[in-house]
Amino acid sequence: MANETVGTMKDRVAIITGGSRGLGRNTALNLAGRGVNVIFTYRSNQKEADSLIREVEAMRRKAAGFRLDTGDVHAFDGFVADVRKTLHGWGRDRFDYLVNNAGGSLHANFDQTTEAQFDEIVNVHFQRRVFPNAKADSANQ
Secondary structure (H helix, E strand, O other), rough: OOOHHHHHHHHEEEEEOOOHHHHHHHHHHHHHHHOOOOEEEEEHHHHHHHHHHHHHHOOOOOOEEOOOOOOOOHHHHHHHHHHHHHHHHHOOOOEEEEEOOOOOOOOOOHHHHOOOHHHHHHHHHHHHHHHHHHHHHHHHO
């Protein structure tokens, strides 16, 4: 993507997990500025998601945001269905880029961290990266 020019990126589609704020939001806006349409996920803040959609659409790009808890593997099938429906509505069968940005944090000393808290961090940041990639690949077929 670094070597691509704005002209070659125009009308491509990116999926960005954790796209409604922070680095994910900045990535979405940067890609939209390069002509890329954006599908993104957010965990809970619908207001931030709606704001990002408006900003991307103001750049004359398409945008769609879907609530997804990447720590819940059972949520991915619904997300894939939403992505397929969105792509179809945009006249597309496939997306071009996947940015795995979703994550979380735990603000506790290591010696005070429970096994369940540690498992949640590992699930979101490591183990759950496999499932979105596999599901995203299936949405691209």
